[in-house]
Amino acid sequence: MNILVANLGSTSFKFRLFRFDGAGEASLLAKGGYERVTDYGSAIDDCLAELRAAGHVRSAADLHGVGFKTVLGKDLTGCVPADERVIAALEGFREIAPAHNPPYATGIQRFREKLPGVPLVALFETAFYQWVPEAASRYAVPETWYQAGVRRYGFHGASHKFVAERSAELLGRDDIAARVRSLYQAGPTPVKAGAKPLRVISCHLGGSSSVTGIRDGVAIGTSMGLSPQSGLPQNNRVGDLDSAAVPFVMKTLGLPLAEVERQMTKESGLLGLSGVSNDLRDILAAIQQGNARAQLALDVFVHSTRHWIGSFLTALNGCDALVFTAGIGENNPNLRAALCAELDQLGLVLDPAKNAALRTEGEISAAHSPVKVFVIPANEELVVARETLRCISSRN
Ligand code: ADP
Numbered sequence: 296m297n298i299l300v301a302n303l304g305s306t307s308f309k310f311r312l313f314r315f316d317g318a319g320e321a322s323l324l325a326k327g328g329y330e331r332v333t334d335y336g337s338a339i340d341d342c343l344a345e346l347r348a349a350g351h352v353r354s355a356a357d358l359h360g361v362g363f364k365t366v367l368g369k370d371l372t373g374c375v376p377a378d379e380r381v382i383a384a385l386e387g388f389r390e391i392a393p394a395h396n397p398p399y400a401t402g403i404q405r406f407r408e409k410l411p412g413v414p415l416v417a418l419f420e421t422a423f424y425q426w427v428p429e430a431a432s433r434y435a436v437p438e439t440w441y442q443a444g445v446r447r448y449g450f451h452g453a454s455h456k457f458v459a460e461r462s463a464e465l466l467g468r469d470d471i472a473a474r475v476r477s478l479y480q481a482g483p484t485p486v487k488a489g490a491k492p493l494r495v496i497s498c499h500l501g502g503s504s505s506v507t508g509i510r511d512g513v514a515i516g517t518s519m520g521l522s523p524q525s526g527l528p529q530n531n532r533v534g535d536l537d538s539a540a541v542p543f544v545m546k547t548l549g550l551p552l553a554e555v556e557r558q559m560t561k562e563s564g565l566l567g568l569s570g571v572s573n574d575l576r577d578i579l580a581a582i583q584q585g586n587a588r589a590q591l592a593l594d595v596f597v598h599s600t601r602h603w604i605g606s607f608l609t610a611l612n613g614c615d616a617l618v619f620t621a622g623i624g625e626n627n628p629n630l631r632a633a634l635c636a637e638l639d640q641l642g643l644v645l646d647p648a649k650n651a652a653l654r655t656e657g658e659i660s661a662a663h664s665p666v667k668v669f670v671i672p673a674n675e676e677l678v679v680a681r682e683t684l685r686c687i688s689s690r691n
Contacts, residue, residue: 296359297324297352298680299342303363303402305394306331308338312351313680321677324351335405355410362683363403364453364675365417366395366523369444373422374479374682376690377403377415388444391522394560414690416683418479420523423452423459423507423514426483431516431610447525449517451499453678455507458497458618461671463512465658466616468493475512479682480689483513494611496604498634499673501621502573503529506600508607515610518603524560527599528592530573533563534599568592575623575630597633604634608641616667617643625672631659635668642666 298321302309309328313321327345332338346352363377369387371380385400399417406415424432424447432447434440456475463471471493474484486492495509504527507517518526520535528534536559544550550558558567566573569592571581581589608614619631628650635645642665650659653670660668 296684297357298683299346299358299361300676300679300683301361301363301402301406302328302676303335303398305398306333308332308335308342308402310342311676311680312346313677314351315680315684319681319684321680323677325349335402336409339405339409355413358410358413360414360416360683360687361406361410362679363399363415363417364420364679365399365403366420366450367392367448368417368419368421372419372425372448374416374418374686376686377406377417381417391444395523414687416686418453418679418682418686420450420452421448422479423456424449424517426513427516434521445521447517447520449505449507449514450519450523451503451505451507451517452514453675453682454499454620454673455497455505455509455514455517457673457675457678458499458507458620458671459495459509459512459514461656462495462497462616462618462669463493465669465671466493466667471512476685478512480685483511486511492611494614495616495618496607496611496614497618497620498600498604498624499621500527500600500619500623500630501673503532504596504600504621504623506603506607508610510611516607518606527603528568528596529564531561531564531566533559533567565592565596568595575627579627579629593630597630600634613642614666616669618669618671620671620673625670628653631668631670638666643668 296315298313300311307328307330311323312325314324315321325346329338352358365385367388368384371384382400382403385396389396403415434445436445460472460475470487477484493511497507497509499505503523505517505519508515524532526534541555545555565578569578569589571578571589578589578592623630631650632645635643644661644664645668646659646661653659656671658667658669
């Protein structure tokens with residue numbers, strides 16, 4: 296089975312082609328992409344021509360499905376056929392995710408026209424949060440705001456779901472890994488009577504970042520809120536902010552709303568704090584040069600991440616595993632050490648040598664640490680491909 300995963304940006308189209316064998320094991324056959332795309336239709340033609348020339352597919356008939364990592368839909372989530380309903384749901388929330396929703400709405404439309412016989416599947420980034428208790432997803436706003444859609448949705452669902460499944464495997468809990476695998480088709484299935492709850496805190500730290508609490512493979516809460524610019528300070532997006540700040544700067548700095556929005560999404564986060572860059576590597580280099588604002592940006596990021604880890608430690612009554620994933624989480628041992636510092640009273644002790652040496656997936660906690668700490672590399676495209684295949688298979 297060949298599954299294409301399409302990553303659509305406002306002017307870019309990236310793709311990966313996975314082949315699944317009979318046992319469900321995936322191999323990556325091809326990846327590529329185009330920048331400065333003005334017409335997704337011709338980009339799709341180019342992609343198919345590339346795959347044909349490389350001998351991976353002879354025609355669209357050799358594609359068994361296309362998966363899209365859609366972000367946020369109005370009144371719609373999960374892993375679902377990418378049809379009119381998905382396009383309407385993306386359009387319905389274009390104001391909340393203006394950089395993400397319009398390209399997917401247009402791109403999916405083009406794919407439907409170009410590949411009429413090929414099943415298209417949307418995996419919403421919010422899908423993993425469908426079972427979060429209401430108390431953890433509601434804001435204290437008037438009912439009319441809630442009815443309009445103002446609530447905590449959660450993002451990075453593909454990444455955190457992968458962590459939920461993989462950490463369960465690493466902890467020898469195949470029952471929970473299987474529960475995670477079937478989540479979008481079957482919902483949370485019953486757990487084995489008397490089994491110890493499996494409590495995982497997943498930290499996706501990258502260009503954008505979030506922390507999610509997971510019990511028995513199902514999310515119980517997340518740092519992300521209404522939009523992907525909430526929670527931790529993001530690369531150049533603001534993260535959590537007191538709502539009073541917006542009217543305050545409009546009145547005192549004389550900024551129009553559109554400019555406030557631009558500054559909150561383009562000039563805030565790690566960039567705004569450091570004044571150096573939105574890339575943590577540049578910030579670390581500036582810290583080496585003695586830049587105090589760069590140090591502050593790092594300190595705020597660490598503080599905020601620990602704040603959210605703490606939130607899930609109470610919600611879960613402790614944890615069995617703390618997991619780091621994505622660009623920053625996978626590649627920065629010093630940051631991981633800062634995030635795990637002085638948690639021994641909560642049962643978490645890092646092994647500094649393992650932490651420094653790890654290059655791929657693995658455990659970095661001390662042998663005697665009751666809380667395990669893992670690094671699990673993110674592979675969101677693979678998650679989309681797997682879920683696309685499950686969605687198609689469950690409908691056949
Ligand atoms: P995205 O969220 O855009 O998919 P990634 O998960 O690839 O991004 O993460 C990108 C971030 O990872 C960048 O901000 C970069 O600073 C950070 N990063 C990558 N490698 C390192 C490293 N060796 N040390 C610190 N940060 C790193």
